Amino acid sequence: MFTIGEFAVLGxxxxxxxxxxxxxxxxxxxVVDPHTGYRYYRAAQLGRLNRVVALKDLGLTLEQVRAVLDDEVDANELRGMLRxxxxxLAAQVAADTARLARIAARLRMLETEGRMTTEDVVLKEIPAVRIAEVTAVAASYETPDIGPVIQPLYPELFRRLDEAHVGLTGPAIAWYEPEGGGEAVVVHAGATVGVDPxxxxxxxxxxxxxxxxxxxxVHHxxxxxxxxxxxxxxxxxxxxGWRAEGYAREVYLEYCQDEPEKGVTELQIPVSRR
Incomplete structure (x- = not known):
């Protein structure tokens, strides 16, 4: 038999x-020595210990681990737990991957600060435009909330336009407006068309x-x-000395669903004199 210290090292x-x-x-x-209280373990118990560690690493609680090892959980229940x-874990990996991508984007943004100057800003009149659009609601204006909402909207919009045999007459245009009095935002994914409602x-x-x-x-x-x-x-x-008014628009001059890094987008903010 092994002392608790020896068994801990082995396991x-x-x-x-x-x-x-x-x-x-x-x-x-x-065995527990009745006089000293010292704990002793047998080599055969390493098998149960290894199963405890393995099941715990899978994310099961210790109570779930005990139930599995004591045959209180049948095979179907165990499969359900593991699924x-x-x-x-897949959701966590996806969230962490998205977080890494946002951090990388922030780092690139910091590295490029100062390269684009206010000389790149153009003041101009924007003509009225007719768009076909689909909408959804995002939790806030933050990129992690907007991105997952707007990204699937455009493939869906283009699919519906194709089914309706409606062609585009200009670029895709996105814009946003508050939903109610909270932080939620209505995301409008539109594309320029020439059809009537x-x-x-x-x-x-x-x-x-x-x-x-x-x-x-123009954002590249x-x-x-x-x-x-x-x-x-x-x-x-x-x-x-200008004041922003209304809702900003994103005009996708080059829309690249599969290669977003190649996209070219004009950002438009309505303004008036202070």
Missing amino acids: RVSVRMLRHYDGIGLLHPA LRRAQ GPDQGFAVVDLPAVPTAATI GAMDEVEASMQVLARWIEEN
């Missing part, structure tokens, strides 16, 4: 953890009004990195 766990497993009935020592854990089209036909004066800038690259261009645009508006 690659801590003595504290073995005491905890004993306390909750997950792995009792083979649920697999789904949870009709029933059962699968999309809305909307006339965006003309904008007498808009401050604009993925929209995850648009903040740098927005900063330049905001600085120009402030420095030149």
Whole structure:
């Protein structure tokens, strides 16, 4: 037999953890000296310890581990537990991957600060335009909330336009407006068309009004990195005595669904004199 310290080394766990497993009935020592209270384990118990560690690493709680090892959970229930854990881990990996991408985008934005200047801002009139659009609601204006909402909207819009045999007459245009009084945002994914509104089209036909004066800038690259261009645009508006009004538009001069880093987008913000 092995002392608790020796068994901990063999099983690659801590003595504290073995005491905890004993306390909750997950792995009792083979023998406890009645006089000293010392715990002793047999080599055969390493198998149960290894299963405990393996199941715990899968994300099961210690109570679930105990139920599995004591045959209180049948094979179907165990498969269900593991499938649920697999789904949870996949969601976590996807969230972490998206977070890494946002961090990388922020780093690139910081590295490019100063390369684009307010000289790139153009003040111009925006004519009225008719768009076909589909909409959805995002939790906020933040990129992590907007991105997952708007990205599937355009493939769906283009599919519906194709089914309706409606061709594009100009670029895709996105714009956003508050939903109610909270932080939620209505995301409008539109494309320039020349058709009249009709029933059962699968999309809305909307006339965006003309904008007498808009401050604009052309953003090159993925929209995850648009903040740098927005900063330049905001600085120009402030420095030149203008006031932002209405809702900003994103006009996709080159829409690249599969290669967003190749995208070219004009940002348009309606402005008026202070």
